[in-house]
Amino acid sequence: MSGVSGLLVVLITIFFPPLGVFLVAGCGADVLVNICLTILGVIPGHVHAFYIEYVYYDRREQAREGRFAARRAPAVYSERVQTGGQGYGTMAQSAA
Numbered sequence: 001m002s003g004v005s006g007l008l009v010v011l012i013t014i015f016f017p018p019l020g021v022f023l024v025a026g027c028g029a030d031v032l033v034n035i036c037l038t039i040l041g042v043i044p045g046h047v048h049a050f051y052i053e054y055v056y057y058d059r060r061e062q063a064r065e066g067r068f069a070a071r072r073a074p075a076v077y078s079e080r081v082q083t084g085g086q087g088y089g090t091m092a093q094s095a096a
Helices: 002-015 018-024 029-040 041-064
Strands: none
Touching: 002 018, 002 029, 002 041, 018 041, 029 041
16 A cells, blocks of 8 residues: 555645645645745755655655664654654564
8 A cells, every 4th residue: 555655645746746745744844845945946846845755755664674764864854754654763662
């Protein structure tokens, strides 16, 4: 199901970048930055939106594999995106 939702978010982002960022990052600074970039020009808004989505899905895949990014992604303000939707940096460790 992840592939279908990712494809849907990309299609939405092609037509309206701030909505794609909102779906991934939630309401916050990333959406405000994307709205401003979209107003300044369509290309900067799209570049920012696709970068946010790339970081989100990459971090999500890393978390599934048990790898966690030690550094924050630059220019991403949402904790949801930074952790790949896995919470706010707190993940339950599996029992050995």
